[in-house]
Amino acid sequence: MRIDAVSIFPQYLDALDISLIGKARRDGLIDLRVHDLRDFAHDRHRTVDDTPYGGGAGMVMKPQPWSEALTHVLDSADESTGAAPVLVVPGPGGERFSQTMARELAGAPWLAFACGRYEGIDERVYEWAADRMEVRVVSLGDYVLNGGEVAVLAMVEAIGRLLPGVVGNAESLVEESHEGGLLEYPIYTKPSSWTDAAGVERDVPEVLLGGNHAAIAQWRHEQRLTRTAARRPDLLSVAATTRELAGLDHSVASRADAAELAVLQKACWIEMVTPEQHWWGAPAEDEAAVADNLEQWSTHLFRSHGRLVGSVRVRRDPQEATTWQIGRLMIAPDLQGRGLGRALLAHAEALAPAGVTTLWLNTGADQPRLLKFYKKAGYRVVGPGEGPGTVDLTRRLRP
Known part of the structure; x- marks a missing residue:
């Protein structure tokens, strides 16, 4: 050149x-x-x-x-x-x-x-x-x-x-910051355990030490998504920056989608809520409730070959304009564990409009898998939720 x-x-x-x-x-x-x-x-x-x-x-x-x-x-x-x-x-x-x-x-x-x-x-x-x-x-x-x-x-x-x-x-x-639209994952070198000047022992994440290249690749991609969502949410866009969503058809739900949404929600709730659990939102909403909520939330759908496989709904908090609410994040049970949930959460976060400083969501207090998922994405429990047996989680956006 x-x-x-x-x-x-x-x-x-x-x-x-x-x-x-x-x-x-x-x-x-x-x-x-x-x-x-x-x-x-x-x-x-x-x-x-x-x-x-x-x-x-x-x-x-x-x-x-x-x-x-x-x-x-x-x-x-x-x-x-x-x-x-x-x-x-x-x-x-x-x-x-x-x-x-x-x-x-x-x-x-x-x-x-x-x-x-x-x-x-x-x-x-x-x-x-x-x-x-x-x-x-x-x-x-x-x-x-x-x-x-x-x-x-x-x-x-x-x-x-x-x-x-x-x-x-x-x-x-290949995987540097901004390649593929995402920031680079954290990097480490020897020693695997380092004690800083304050006496705090800081270890390299265990996944990087095990030699499982598939697990390392998955961890690194998750870290790229998490870091981008935290530092540069403006870089996240549907089907352009998250490989998990790239092959799916995206649309915003209308009332005609209510029945299909209700089926997906029921399938997800059966997977995680036992009959003895009665936290807010369980059992799943029926078709009428789903349709009513479409008027209050913007609900985003993702389909694979016509089948609804994922959904999430978002809105600005009616009482607090600087808070972006995320709800009903759902992935079809047979497709869970492939990174689709994290990609869908990143999509919901990226939809937050200018002026939003806090991301909010709610889940069951007795759902350790979901709590771990959200905490890994940077959310922290801030107190009990509106419904019995639930907790609210938030994550601050950097200015």
Whole structure:
């Protein structure tokens, strides 16, 4: 891949000479060329900026140096690069940079980066450039930097490491954060038991020590879901980020689905509630009660080849707008134990709207399997529930 970068501080990009990207340059995997924008200014002070029309603070980068610098880049095209690069302009007003975008850009043979400074680049440069090449304005995040160089360092590293041969062990790229839409699972090294400075003994999870690769893979995926739900619930989306739900058809229930929902609920309740248990909600709701509750909750259904295999309902707490309520999480009994429940819970959590700070759910106080399931997902018992024999559990969302 060829990469050109134009900046008034070319030395800022010297960091790209070290570590894996530097090695990739030396190995010929990346052809990185840095250009000084001031070389294309023609006054003795090498001026590249001027005051903004319409007034305002700061200075604006002039169109002439940029057009000449980018023309210089375009004129160096060859057979390996194609006619023109994709021009990436870092800026807080652009589309959000992501791992998906990094992979997309890694497929281009030629990229060029324009490092703006001051209040930015004269808008006419974007118009001029768009007539000659694809232009993408890209933001690292919702904050403002002094210039585009920091963003270029980050983007070139994120893109470059995806090129074949740059990272020695390609498998290390597969389960990192944001691959597949999820954050990375926790990682550990020797010793298996470590005592910290406060005298607390901290052990590596037992599952990682047993050599059962299937169990390790399942644990790691569950950890990715749990960590993503806790730290970045915005990344979770139905059938896009959870492999367990990927092959299922998703819909929001209507009253026509009430009978089928009642059957699924009864099947789940038979599995976990004995005749002697009378906690709230048991026995299962009948069709009429299910239909009535569809008016109060948004109920999400998941089907496999037409069969209803999972459901969960959610709503904003009628009394507390910052609380997101999750209820009636159900997986068909013959499909339980495959991670569908955790994926369904993650889906319900991801539906929480802006402004929600607390997730809430309720279950039976005498259901150790369910309590363990919810506690593993980060929920904690906060007290007895509304119905006899139940407890409420909550989990705080990070701001």
